[in-house]
Amino acid sequence: MQIGEASGLKIGQATRDAFGRALEALGTDYPDVVVVDGDVGNSTRTEWFAKAFPERAFNVGIAESNMVSVAGGLAAAGKTPVVASFACFLLCNAFDQIRMSVAFPGLNVKLVGSHAGISIGEDGPSQMGIEDVGLACSMPGISVIVPADAVSTRLATEAMLKHNGPTYLRLGRPDVAEIYDENCKFEIGKSIRVREGGDVTIIANGLMLAVALDASTQLEKDGVSARVIDMHTVKPLDEDAIVEAARETGAIVVAEEHLAAGGLGSAVATVTSRTTPVPMEFVNVGDVYAESGDAAGLLEKYGLTSQAVVDAVQRVKQR
Amino acid sequence: MAVQATKLIIDELKEMATRLRRHIVNMTTAAGSGHPSSSMSAVEVVAALYFGGFLRIDSQNPTDPDRDRFILSKGHAVPVLYAAMAESGYFSVEETLTLRKLGSPLEGHPNMRRLPGIEASTGSLGQGLSIGLGQALAARIDGRDSRVFVMTGDGEMGEGQVWEALAAAGKYRTANLTLIVDQNGYQQTGAAKDVLDQTPFAERIAPFGWHTQTINGNDIEEVLAALETATGVTDQPTAIVSETKKGFGILPVMEEAGDLNFHGKPLSPELAEKALKLLV
Numbered sequence: 001m002q003i004g005e006a007s008g009l010k011i012g013q014a015t016r017d018a019f020g021r022a023l024e025a026l027g028t029d030y031p032d033v034v035v036v037d038g039d040v041g042n043s044t045r046t047e048w049f050a051k052a053f054p055e056r057a058f059n060v061g062i063a064e065s066n067m068v069s070v071a072g073g074l075a076a077a078g079k080t081p082v083v084a085s086f087a088c089f090l091l092c093n094a095f096d097q098i099r100m101s102v103a104f105p106g107l108n109v110k111l112v113g114s115h116a117g118i119s120i121g122e123d124g125p126s127q128m129g130i131e132d133v134g135l136a137c138s139m140p141g142i143s144v145i146v147p148a149d150a151v152s153t154r155l156a157t158e159a160m161l162k163h164n165g166p167t168y169l170r171l172g173r174p175d176v177a178e179i180y181d182e183n184c185k186f187e188i189g190k191s192i193r194v195r196e197g198g199d200v201t202i203i204a205n206g207l208m209l210a211v212a213l214d215a216s217t218q219l220e221k222d223g224v225s226a227r228v229i230d231m232h233t234v235k236p237l238d239e240d241a242i243v244e245a246a247r248e249t250g251a252i253v254v255a256e257e258h259l260a261a262g263g264l265g266s267a268v269a270t271v272t273s274r275t276t277p278v279p280m281e282f283v284n285v286g287d288v289y290a291e292s293g294d295a296a297g298l299l300e301k302y303g304l305t306s307q308a309v310v311d312a313v314q315r316v317k318q319r
Numbered sequence: 320m321a322v323q324a325t326k327l328i329i330d331e332l333k334e335m336a337t338r339l340r341r342h343i344v345n346m347t348t349a350a351g352s353g354h355p356s357s358s359m360s361a362v363e364v365v366a367a368l369y370f371g372g373f374l375r376i377d378s379q380n381p382t383d384p385d386r387d388r389f390i391l392s393k394g395h396a397v398p399v400l401y402a403a404m405a406e407s408g409y410f411s412v413e414e415t416l417t418l419r420k421l422g423s424p425l426e427g428h429p430n431m432r433r434l435p436g437i438e439a440s441t442g443s444l445g446q447g448l449s450i451g452l453g454q455a456l457a458a459r460i461d462g463r464d465s466r467v468f469v470m471t472g473d474g475e476m477g478e479g480q481v482w483e484a485l486a487a488a489g490k491y492r493t494a495n496l497t498l499i500v501d502q503n504g505y506q507q508t509g510a511a512k513d514v515l516d517q518t519p520f521a522e523r524i525a526p527f528g529w530h531t532q533t534i535n536g537n538d539i540e541e542v543l544a545a546l547e548t549a550t551g552v553t554d555q556p557t558a559i560v561s562e563t564k565k566g567f568g569i570l571p572v573m574e575e576a577g578d579l580n581f582h583g584k585p586l587s588p589e590l591a592e593k594a595l596k597l598l599v
Binding site for chain 1: 384430431432438439440441442443445446449450451452453454455456457458460461479480483484486487490491
């Protein structure tokens with residue numbers, strides 16, 4: 001069974017595809033946008049923008065450090081550079097360039113990391129971005145966005161271009177469930193309550209939002225009413241929605257396709273522990289590197305399934 | 320291009336170089352820390368850029384989109400930049416004495432967020448040429464005539480990112496980008512040729528598609544001629560390998576102190592007094 005199928009969702013575009021099409025479509029309305037690519041434009045889908053606007057696209061080769069600092073220079077001269085690579089190479093290889101050429105000077109660079117999470121599958125752990133959210137969140141002033149489906153990715157892409165400041169947009173490789181229709185309202189820093197519920201809250205983003213919805217569908221059958229929140233922005237975090245969820249449902253499970261350290265779970269727990277301590281459980285990759293394999297098999301093996309979320313809900317309700 | 324460059328005659332430029340050196344000594348000794356010797360080697364190039372008719376900037380309008388840019392990638396040498404900026408009117412000479420002090424925008428390394436006229440926040444070596452390339456490409460997209468000058472150190476050339484940027488600038492033939500390598504021969508722990516020899520620079524840079532020149536970078540006339548040549552090249556990026564001496568201008572004082580590198584330390588008030596007597 002595909003992710004989201006249990007909740008009646010159809011499989012749609014991968015978030016990287018939705019981003020690529022959105023960027024291409026927005027190119028005319030946003031004349032300051034410039035793409036800087038580290039020779040993976042056909043994976044990150046910036047190639048579609050590059051074909052439409054060749055004078056505003058630069059492929060600087062397999063050189064992520066230079067790529068990010070060039071983007072910093074473009075931003076310092078008034079451009080809105082979009083610099084895209086695999087999440088792991090962008091955040092891990094060019095971390096200091098993001099720090100010094102983007103975050104510290106506070107420049108308007110749009111960092112886009114595709115192939116995030118373990119669901120990239122067969123290429124294996126060297127290509128999996130599972131530290132990226134923690135690394136991006138560690139730097140002052142960067143907004144960190146993890147959209148869950150094609151529609152919200154499209155909206156996130158435009159919101160990112162409108163926002164003046166450094167931004168990290170995290171994208172996935174596989175096709176994912178369609179959660180939103182065209183009425184979706186997307187605002188950076190404002191979470192979306194995707195399903196109402198009063199017994200527990202599942203906070204998720206990216207691929208794990210559809211997994212969380214499947215879990216809530218299963219829980220409904222078991223008589224547990226689970227609220228599901230799309231926390232698409234990890235930074236700045238929607239603290240009000242977290243506090244409200246803690247007060248109204250008394251327990252929180254956080255699900256994300258990231259290491260335990262530094263991700264959405266840590267961010268949410270920092271808010272609840274300060275404001276509204278409630279029992280919490282976490283569904284994530286833990287503290288390990290994964291392996292090669294098919295995406296579904298990997299998600300199963302590393303515990304990123306709707307059953308894992310259901311189990312976490314049961315644990316958190318017992319406390 | 321509305322912005323005009325300041326152009327002094329040779330004798331005035333030599334006087335200006337001496338003034339910049341005095342400011343460097345004064346501000347680093349007042350701060351009690353900093354990199355005066357790394358700043359001294361770069362004085363002639365910085366003086367020629369700011370006051371020799373090359374850098375089209377306006378301290379009263381530091382964000383003019385048509386301005387030229389100077390990026391000090393070897394950010395630890397920022398006293399030479401503050402000295403030139405003070406003489407250009409970005410702030411007063413007195414304010415240079417707040418260098419490195421709490422509350423002062425004249426930080427230990429350049430911070431563009433706090434100080435108008437700083438074109439890149441540097442201090443993590445190796446990034447300035449890439450940033451300059453981005454600015455040069457932005458000017459090209461906008462059809463602006465502005466030019467970007469970047470100064471790296473010779474030790475800094477150990478950073479692989481510089482070579483990434485050299486290759487990319489060669490690919491895009493950014494003729495509005497000029498790199499100056501301040502080859503002062505020393506880096507933190509010793510002579511550059513002993514730590515990690517990256518020479519010969521010109522011979523290594525040229526194959527990336529760059530126009531190169533090698534000069535005595537402490538000779539103001541050679542510097543002016545090299546900048547004149549570089550800014551006249553229209554079809555490729557240009558590099559000037561500027562052979563200098565670390566601490567040029569205060570070498571006798573460094574010799575007396577028994578340290579010809581003198582990296583990352585200020586002159587004591589006594590040595591500063593001796594240095595200022597040399598700088599007249």
